[in-house]
Amino acid sequence: MAELDSLIDSMISQRKAGEVNYIDDKYADTIKVESIPSKGQGVFAQRSLSVKDALCSLNVPTTMAIDAEYLSTTCYHCLIVTSTQLPLAQAGTASASLKDCGGCRKARFCSRECQVEAWHAYHKFECKIFKKVAxxxxxxxxxxxxxxxxxxxRNKIPEDEWTRISSLTSHEHILAGRGRSNITDMAEGIKHLAESSMTVEMIQRLIFIMRSNTIELPTPIHGPMGVMLEPLVAKFNHSCEPNLxxxxxxxxMKSRxxxxxxxxxxxxxxxxxxIPLRDIQQGEELCISYVVPTVSVSARRKKLMDDYLFECNCxxxxxDMEASAELSKEHPTLPGQFEQWVKDVGRHLGRVSKDPSSLQKxxxxxxxxxxxxxxxxxxTTGDYPEIAMTIIFEALKSQEFDxxxxxxxxxYFLINPARLVGRHNPTNLYTIFLMLDIFDVVLxxxxxxxxxxxxVKKWQQSLSERGLTESGxxxxxxxxxxDLRRRLESSAAKDLLVLVDERDMQAKQVSQTQGHGDEKKEGPESAEEEMRALLRIxxxxxxxxxxxxxx
Ligand SMILES: C[S@@+](CC[C@H](N)C(=O)[O-])C[C@H]1O[C@@H](n2cnc3c(N)ncnc32)[C@H](O)[C@@H]1O
Structure with missing residues (x-):
């Protein structure tokens, strides 16, 4: 009976979604929500949009949650990152120190103001629960x-915000038919922990809503660090070739x-x-990417089907699928070789914690x-970038910066250009910021x-053996x-240029004190030759x- 009620409620709320206003008046001339066959609703450009201008600016969302591994290094309220998970030189991090919440000892705050604001807004309700399930x-x-x-x-969510959240696509009408799932157990668990008067069915629907509508809490210089739900953003559909x-x-990213x-x-x-990833014409559908754009076509489609219940036909x-099929036809043995190679790298990586020399292998x-x-x-279709990224993170953890x-x-050179829309795509920016951090360490x-x-000498020696000298x-x-400067200058992310200025200044200072200036005279030809040798191109x-x- 309860399931039937919930099914009816869900269908009513899906129908009502068409009437809910997701767009603030100030953006009414820029974007509009419309129905699209087989996608539900979506967002469209009301006018042409330049790649150089942000489309809209949004406030802190009602709900967000930081990944457990970031809790100890991130202010729970203003989300500044005070140190990276990786043993880099803390580039791009705030100098503030964090203090534990005396209650749960899980949330940490950069200042008294953040702590007090968070306490009154939401933390006093969850603190005891976090302590219990620490x-x-x-x-x-x-x-x-x-x-x-x-x-x-506690009536702390304004009525119109609640309507926007609770009317979002939940796919509950599909999932409810699959019988009692572990989602029901989770909903019961939340009801119990929160001592809530909300029905289990409603909490279950909220879980479905979150699953289909949260996006990653982004930072271009630290990568994704949690999830957030913003009702307007939740109206944008997905494309693996997004324009936003x-x-x-x-x-x-600064304290307070x-x-x-x-x-x-x-x-x-x-x-x-x-922000747009390219110039956009009036009337175009605006799409974001729900998945990490560097994963393989099969991994992307699987995640989109499992979490968002649709088959991506972007x-x-x-x-990508056509290209894969073509490649298998033209070079039947190549996919098998590639798979074997992936397995070999994966096998060594799997042993790193027991045997550090596996990283070198x-x-x-x-x-x-x-x-x-x-x-x-x-x-463009396989798992290569994910494997390369795993090696990088393992290498950073064990300080193998070379x-x-x-x-x-x-x-940077071979993979991202072939697969990412927009030179200022956040994945590109993250790669470049991380790469600059690594350059700074080896230099x-x-x-x-x-x-x-x-x-430092050891890393330089090893890179030199691979073909890249200090002057290179x-x-x-x-x-x-x-390059990073040019990417940012022609984008709506120009504010990040300050971070490039900082890096430039530090590099100049060091290069002057170490007298590196002279070594550059070896010229671009030799530096390019070195890079070709390193990358074997x-x-x-x-x-x-x-x-x-x-x-
Ligand atoms: C975050 S919501 C996006 C807005 C949603 N279309 C609506 O009507 O509210 C995610 C859901 O939209 C649909 N969706 C998003 N992108 C899609 C796409 N490229 N093709 C088909 N359906 C899509 C899926 O049902 C997905 O679970």
Whole structure:
């Protein structure tokens, strides 16, 4: 009976969704929500949009939750990151120190103001619960649901916001038919923890709503760090070739950004923006990507089906699938070889925690990936970037910065240009910021905790053995900085240029004190030759790689 009620409620709410207003008056001339056959509703451009201007600026959403691994290094309220998970030199992090919440000891705050604001707005309701489940903190999506339940029970969510949230697509009418699932257990668990008066069916629907509508809490310099639900953003459909991205302006990554005197009223109200990845024509559907754009076509489609219950038919999925089929036809043995190679790298990576030398073994198998360079389809459709990223993170954890640099350069030169829309795509920006951090470490511009000059020499020696000299490193660091600057200048993420200025200044200071300036006279030709050698790219292909990358 309860299931029937919930089914009817769900259908009413889906119908009502058409009547709910998701768009603030100030954006009524820019975007509109319309129905689309087989997609529900979607958002369309009311006018042409320039790649250089943000489309809309949005406030801190009602509900968000930080990934458990970020809790100890991120202010729970203003979300500044005070140190990275990786042993880098803390580039791009705030200098503030965090203090534990005395109650749950899970949330941490950068200031008294953040703590007090968070306490009154939401934390006093969840603090006791976090203390109770401290050893088994629920995953971010369930913590986001818990927060909505707690706030709704206490009338802390304005009625129109509640209508927007509760009218979002839940797919409950499909999922409810699948019988008692573990989602019901989770809903019961949340009801119990929150001592809520809400029905289990309603909490279950909120879980479904979260699953189908939350997006990643973004930061261009630290990668995704949790989830958030913003009702307007939840109206945008997905494309693996999106024309929009989520952008966190640089000032939101500073301690107490919301209260900063130097910010305009508009900036103080802005937590994130939707920015175009290219120029957009009036009438085009506006899409974001729900999945990490670097994963393989099959992994993307599986996630979209499992979590969002639709089959993606975007142009990129179609062309990726066609390209894969074509490649298997033309080179029947290649996919098998690639699979074997992936397994070999994966096998070594799987052993790293027991045997640190496995990282080097994985790295040397990875370095032999050059036999696949002539088949870019492998990069655009397969798992190559994910594997390269895993090697990079493992290498950073064990301070093998030479290994990390070699692999991130592969991603920068060979992989991302072939698969990402927009040179200022957040995935590109994240890769470049991370790469600059690594450059800074191997050049001794920033020395991570636990390292010393001898280690810097060791990394440089190893890179030199792979073909990249210190002067080459300096050349490419500068070139990558200039590339990042150009990408940002022609985008709506120009505020991040400040971070490039900071890096430029630090590099100049160090290069002056170390007298590196002279070494650059070896010239671009030798630096390019070195990079070709490191990446094992043939000379004929190099100009194409450089053109595609735009470096
Ligand atoms: C976050 S909502 C997007 C807005 C939704 N279309 C609506 O009407 O409210 C996600 C849901 O929209 C639908 N959707 C999003 N992108 C789609 C696409 N490319 N093709 C088909 N359905 C899509 C799926 O049902 C998905 O679970």
């Amino acid at each position: 050893d088994d903190l629920p995953p971010p999506i369930l913590r986001a649901v818990l927060r909505v339940v707690l706030l709704k029970d 991205a989520i952008h966190r302006p640089q000032y939101t 950004w919301m209260k900063s005197e130097q910010l305009s009223e508009d900036e103080r109200q802005t937590f994130f923006q939707l 142009p990129r999925c179609k062309s 994985a790295g040397s198998v990875m370095a032999k990936s050059d036999r696949f360079y002539d088949y870019p389809t492998i990069y 290994e990390a640099l070699g692999n991130i350069l592969r991603i 001794g511009i920033k020395v991570p905790t636990g390292a010393n000059d001898d280690k 490193l300096i050349y490419w660091r500068e070139k990558v900085c200039a 043939k000379e004929q292909k190099w100009s194409q790689v450089m053109r595609q990358n735009g470096c």
